[in-house]
Amino acid sequence: MSWWGKLLGGTFGFMLGGPLGALMGAALGHNFDKGLQMSDGTGGFQRGDQQRVQTAFFTASFSVMGAVCKADGQVSEDEIAIAKQVMGQMQLSPEQKKTAMALFNEGKKNDFPLVDVIQQLKREIGFRPNLQRMFIEIQLYAAYADGVMHKDELRLLRQVCEILRFPQREFQQIDAAIRAQFHHQSSGQAGKPAGMTLKDAYAILNVKDKATDAEIKRAYRRLLSQHHPDKLVSKGLPEEMMKIATDRTHEIRQAYEKIKDKRGF
Numbered sequence: 001m002s003w004w005g006k007l008l009g010g011t012f013g014f015m016l017g018g019p020l021g022a023l024m025g026a027a028l029g030h031n032f033d034k035g036l037q038m039s040d041g042t043g044g045f046q047r048g049d050q051q052r053v054q055t056a057f058f059t060a061s062f063s064v065m066g067a068v069c070k071a072d073g074q075v076s077e078d079e080i081a082i083a084k085q086v087m088g089q090m091q092l093s094p095e096q097k098k099t100a101m102a103l104f105n106e107g108k109k110n111d112f113p114l115v116d117v118i119q120q121l122k123r124e125i126g127f128r129p130n131l132q133r134m135f136i137e138i139q140l141y142a143a144y145a146d147g148v149m150h151k152d153e154l155r156l157l158r159q160v161c162e163i164l165r166f167p168q169r170e171f172q173q174i175d176a177a178i179r180a181q182f183h184h185q186s187s188g189q190a191g192k193p194a195g196m197t198l199k200d201a202y203a204i205l206n207v208k209d210k211a212t213d214a215e216i217k218r219a220y221r222r223l224l225s226q227h228h229p230d231k232l233v234s235k236g237l238p239e240e241m242m243k244i245a246t247d248r249t250h251e252i253r254q255a256y257e258k259i260k261d262k263r264g265f
Contacts, residue, residue, distance in 0.1 A: 207219045
């Protein structure tokens with residue numbers, strides 16, 4: 001049974017606990033002791049189990065997304081739309097969409113415990129850098145939903161990275177890549193994305209235009225490995241989020257082909 005099936009199957013109170021458990025409980029309309037952790041061996045999840053990690057990742061992704069969108073003082077229609085777009089990409093069931101939006105709304109609250117949520121997420125996912133990277137990318141998509149990264153959103157995301165101990169340099173690289181992706185997707189005419197520019201392509205691959213062909217090939221292979229959907233799911237990415245990883249992989253391939261055609265290698 002999937003993490004979602006077990007969640008609805010009654011093991012919820014024993015699965016997570018802590019602030020993430022409280023958020024999921026509020027989203028589902030359950031009341032239970034925040035301190036409950038694992039249990040009786042009849043279906044609860046031990047820390048590090050894939051399905052427990054998937055539950056934590058799903059809960060944190062949408063609640064923190066709400067906090068990111070609220071960071072500049074208000075949640076725009078574009079930001080609400082991007083949250084729904086992510087849900088659409090994931091092809092969530094109606095019940096999952098309802099839960100994801102409820103988590104998003106929990107994150108918008110003034111008393112949202114951001115630090116506690118990220119600290120628990122860090123404990124739950126353990127040393128899974130690719131999963132951390134995917135979490136940061138999802139939050140950056142939300143931050144750029146209205147076309148610009150506001151200073152308060154940036155400050156919040158840097159705080160998230162600090163708690164996760166995610167390198168600031170890598171955050172800056174991902175930021176540049178997501179910004180480039182949004183640029184070429186939103187700069188077309190008549191609702192159609194513009195063609196990817198060479199500048200965008202280099203940014204998406206996190207390389208400079210003076211990089212050697214060998215450096216570009218290495219960057220491409222590294223990014224493909226980091227975003228391989230099956231590998232991410234095996235590390236704890238919810239199966240429903242595979243489409244996000246697949247779309248990101250498509251962008252990486254497009255960028256590589258753009259540079260490859262230009263250089264002729």
